Amino acid sequence: MTVASRPVLGQVACTASAITSINMQSSINHNCSITSGLSPEKWKTLAAQWPTPYSGAGSATGTTSTTTTTTTTTTTRINSNQLLQQQLAGGGTSSTSSTTTSGTSSPYTSGGTTSPYTSGGTTSPYTSGTSSPYYAATSPYYAATNTATMYHCPTTGLGGHVFSQKTMLEVIDVTTGGLGSLGRYTVAALLNARSGRTPMLSETTVRAMWNDLLNRGYYEPTAGIRWGAAEIVAYIKTTIA
Amino acid sequence: MTEQAQWRAATPQALAWRRFDDEIVIYNDATGSTHQLGALASEVMLSLIQNPSGMDLRALVGALTARVEVAADLDVAIEVQRALDDLTELHLAARAPA
Amino acid sequence: MIVSELPDGELHRLLGRSGLRLRLGPIVANIASPFETVEAALALHYASHEVLPDSEFADFHVAVDPVPGLRRWIRPQAYFRFDANPPFNPLAASQAFPLLEWGLNWCISAHCHQYLIIHGAVVERAGRALVMPAPPGSGKSTLCAALVARGWRLLSDELTLIDVETRRFVPLPRPVSLKNESIRIIAEFWPEARMSPVVHDTLKGSVAHVRPPSASVQLADQTAVPGWIVLPAFRAGEPMALTPLAKSTGFMRLVENAFNYSVLGRRGFDILADVVAASDCREFRYGGQLNDAIAVFDDLARVR
Numbered sequence: 001m002t003v004a005s006r007p008v009l010g011q012v013a014c015t016a017s018a019i020t021s022i023n024m025q026s027s028i029n030h031n032c033s034i035t036s037g038l039s040p041e042k043w044k045t046l047a048a049q050w051p052t053p054y055s056g057a058g059s060a061t062g063t064t065s066t067t068t069t070t071t072t073t074t075t076t077r078i079n080s081n082q083l084l085q086q087q088l089a090g091g092g093t094s095s096t097s098s099t100t101t102s103g104t105s106s107p108y109t110s111g112g113t114t115s116p117y118t119s120g121g122t123t124s125p126y127t128s129g130t131s132s133p134y135y136a137a138t139s140p141y142y143a144a145t146n147t148a149t150m151y152h153c154p155t156t157g158l159g160g161h162v163f164s165q166k167t168m169l170e171v172i173d174v175t176t177g178g179l180g181s182l183g184r185y186t187v188a189a190l191l192n193a194r195s196g197r198t199p200m201l202s203e204t205t206v207r208a209m210w211n212d213l214l215n216r217g218y219y220e221p222t223a224g225i226r227w228g229a230a231e232i233v234a235y236i237k238t239t240i241a
Numbered sequence: 242m243t244e245q246a247q248w249r250a251a252t253p254q255a256l257a258w259r260r261f262d263d264e265i266v267i268y269n270d271a272t273g274s275t276h277q278l279g280a281l282a283s284e285v286m287l288s289l290i291q292n293p294s295g296m297d298l299r300a301l302v303g304a305l306t307a308r309v310e311v312a313a314d315l316d317v318a319i320e321v322q323r324a325l326d327d328l329t330e331l332h333l334a335a336r337a338p339a
Numbered sequence: 340m341i342v343s344e345l346p347d348g349e350l351h352r353l354l355g356r357s358g359l360r361l362r363l364g365p366i367v368a369n370i371a372s373p374f375e376t377v378e379a380a381l382a383l384h385y386a387s388h389e390v391l392p393d394s395e396f397a398d399f400h401v402a403v404d405p406v407p408g409l410r411r412w413i414r415p416q417a418y419f420r421f422d423a424n425p426p427f428n429p430l431a432a433s434q435a436f437p438l439l440e441w442g443l444n445w446c447i448s449a450h451c452h453q454y455l456i457i458h459g460a461v462v463e464r465a466g467r468a469l470v471m472p473a474p475p476g477s478g479k480s481t482l483c484a485a486l487v488a489r490g491w492r493l494l495s496d497e498l499t500l501i502d503v504e505t506r507r508f509v510p511l512p513r514p515v516s517l518k519n520e521s522i523r524i525i526a527e528f529w530p531e532a533r534m535s536p537v538v539h540d541t542l543k544g545s546v547a548h549v550r551p552p553s554a555s556v557q558l559a560d561q562t563a564v565p566g567w568i569v570l571p572a573f574r575a576g577e578p579m580a581l582t583p584l585a586k587s588t589g590f591m592r593l594v595e596n597a598f599n600y601s602v603l604g605r606r607g608f609d610i611l612a613d614v615v616a617a618s619d620c621r622e623f624r625y626g627g628q629l630n631d632a633i634a635v636f637d638d639l640a641r642v643r
Contacts, residue, residue, distance in 0.1 A: 019327050020277040022594050200254055200271065221253045224260075225290050234294030238249060238337070257605055259612040261586035268608035273601060275608060277591045 037192035037201075037240040040172045040184040047169050051194040054156070055149045056169040151183065156190060157207040160214045182229045185236040186210050198239045247295035247337035248325055256290065256333075272332050282324040284308060286333060295337040298322060343386040353390075354378055360397055362389040364511040364559045365454075365500070366447060369397040372435065374417065377403055380436035380535050384514040384548055387556040399446045403439045405432060421446060434538050437546050440516065447498055447511070448598040454500040454509060455610045456598045461499040461508055462491040464640040467566025468508035470499055470618075472596040475543070478573030478625070481521040484549055485629045486636060488529035493555040494563065498598075503606060506613050507562040512555040514548035522547045528629050565617040567639060568593065577626045581635050589620035 038046070047056030148167040149155055156168065162179050163171050168187045174180040186206060193203040209232050212219040218226035227235070250256065255270040263280035265287070278286055288296060288304045296304070302317050311317055328334035342350065342361070353359040358369040359381065370381070391397075399421065406416040406429045418429035419442035426445065430438050448456050459472035460483035469491070471479040480496055487493045493512050500509040514535075517525055522537060522545060533550040568589045569581075593611045594600050600607040621639070625632045 019279060019282050019324075019331065020591055021331060022275045022591065200252055205254060221293075222256050222258060222290060224258070225253075225287070227291075227293070231291075231293050234292075235253065238293060257608050259590075259616070261590065261615065264585065264587040266587050266590045266608075266612065268605060270605055273604065275591070275594050275600075277587045 036197045037236075038188060038197065039240050040188040043188050043191050044169065044172045050149075050191055053149070054168060054191060054194060055147055056167070057148060151187070157203075158186065158210045160211075162214075179229055181233050182210070182213070185233050188240065189236045192239065201236070201239050245297055247297055248289060248301070248329075248334055249293060249295040249337050250286070250289040251329075251332050251335040253290050253293060258286075267333065269331075269333060274331070276331060276333065280309070281305070281320055282328065285321055285324045286328060289328075289334055298325075301325075340390050341387050342382060342390055345390060350382055351378055354381070357393055358397075358400065358402070360391040360393060360395060361385060362391055362559075363443070363513060364495075365509055366399070366451065366511065367391060367395060367397045368443060368446070369400045370439065371400075371402040372404065372439065374403060374405070374432065374435040376433070377435050377439055380439075380514075380548065383533060383535060384550045386550065387553040399443070399450075401439070401442055401446065403435050403442070431540070434541050434546075436535065436548070437516075437538055437541055440514065440548065443513075444497055447500075451500070452599055452602055453503060455503055455600065455603055455607055457499040457501070457593055458497070458596045458598060459499045460496045461494040461563075462486045463494055463508070463510075463563040464491050464566070466563055467640070468494065468563040469567040469569060469636070469640075470508070470565075470593075471569050471571050472499070472593050473571055474596070475518075476573075478521070478571050480515060480517055481524060481573070481629075482571050482623075482625075482632065484515045484517060484521070484525045484532070485528055485633055487515065487552060487555070488525070488532065489633045489637075491636075492558060493551050501610060501614060502562065503603065503610055505562070506610060506617075507564055509562050510555070510559045512551045512559050514550060517547050517549060519544045524627070524629070525549065565614045566619070568615065568618045568620045569636075570622045572622065572624045573627070574624050575626055577624060579623075579625045579628060579631055579635065581621050581623050581639070584620040584622045586615050586618075586620050589618070590615045 043050070043056070050056045148169055151163040151166050151168050151171045152158055152160060163174065163183055166174070168190075171183040171187055174183055186209070189198070189201060189206040189209075190203055192198045193201055193206055209219045209227075213227075213229060213232065218228055219232055220226055221235070252269065252271045256267055257270070258265050258267040260283070263283065265278050265283040266275065267278060267286065268275050284305050285301055288301055292300075298318060298321060301321050305311070305321060306317060325334055329336065342359075345353075350359065354370065354372050354377070356371075358371040360367060360369045361381075372378070400423075402420040402423075403417050404420060405411050406418050410416045410429070415432040416429040417432045417435040417438055418425045419427050419438050421442065427438075427442070448458075457470065457472050458474070459470055460479045461468050461470045462483060463469070469486075471477075471482060473479040483493070483496045493510075493515065494508055495511040495513065496515040497513075498511055500511055501507070502509050517534075522534075525532060526534060529549075535548045537545050537547045539545045568584075570584060570589070570592055590611055593615065597607065597611070600611070603610070619639075623632075623635070
């Protein structure tokens, strides 16, 4: 802007900072002002409880698809209602972090014929091998807990190769360089958005922040304003409680 | 204390703005409200959006005086603080937690 | 076929049975009413409007009917129905036609969100729209009628439609509504105007309607780009003045006078900002010298 073409601020002091408003709503959308996001460090401690389709636990396979059938026969047994509640609540602590083992503790099986949900040892829809929605290899709840999500993959939608071969969880530990810091906070922002903790910062926006910065060198939060990596990190931090 | 307080745009992602000469009109999707900001308030608001990490009063005054010419008899700090108070009341700006 | 080309008795038959299906710019309304005053007013004001067959889709099905029971005979009343439901309180039967016009205004402003709708008059010259967003009493209808009398094309005297995709102004040529003193002023200024009988004692005072020029109706498919935003202010006896208006203020006036700005949200903001950016914003104070006022507007159109 050219100073010469602009009136000097303060010549009409009473209007220098004048504000006129048309308020369409009497109260703000409180979802937009609540900062309840979790930090990268916190998400690291909750690696086994990330909201699907993201996964922090397990080995890096580059995908979030299901793998083996061992989950149906070994140690993992989860009260699916509890897991769903945890995911909706944004990854709170859980006592069923996929390590409990029991042949009879599931409310859906009794191991014998007395369960209201089973009429026989292996014919229950809730317990029979690979047909159970809760125990089969294709269970949406099991898939994420066994394959760690890569930082750059279709699931995250984060383009480029800055963190090639690194999982989202591994990127949390990267603190070097401008993009390094952005990476860890992008992970946190994605998880916060997915778990509903930051209504005003959606997954789509998080992806746009990363991809625009990569492709254009900046992100525009609103037309005419350009943010670099530092500004994006600063903004994400404001969404973290 | 006021001088060290940090201010930032409340919900930068929810804002849309247009500049018309010295002033801006700004829409806040978080509240559904639309505002017409005078010249000084406009510069303060844009500075806050540009700096999501937060700005204290001194930094805001510095940014303002670097961009625009200010009348000699204008107490910029007082006017900027007044603008911040108004913008906060309108949920456009917020004081950053200590 | 237009209304004036309907065979004798056909208008009466349609209004009493399946309804008169009229094209009102981009809107199609199916209108039914047994009132003779409504029939006469439709024959006058919508003479050049296209009549559509029942097979054509209608956006609104409306009717102005007598209130049943005692009110049919004692201080008779009329009520407006939208898809068989009455959204308003009834009015005196003498106000049946104004009620139809107000009801149609409500239908459009409450439902047609494919447009950003501003309460204001809009006329066109050389492909550019001149919008006068203003609350009642500002003199916009008087100015609008005067401009139309002197050759500006009428797009609408009450509801300004902005297409949300193209940002163009969409014509909705319908009768120009005049109130109180403006009825006499326009009757003198525009003696050729076809004006309906004055209806007294409405909520707005005395009301009369002026038939839109045939040319405005025939050009209803020709949209206009933004040209000018003018805030009129009638100040009896004061000298006339056309002064620049800050665009940010012009923007806020449009927001204040937009029916569905909040419905459109962020999109509404962008639309109005684009329109304002492309417009010359002015404030116009005048004391009633219509010829001088028209000259000012003509000069405005010549400059741009």
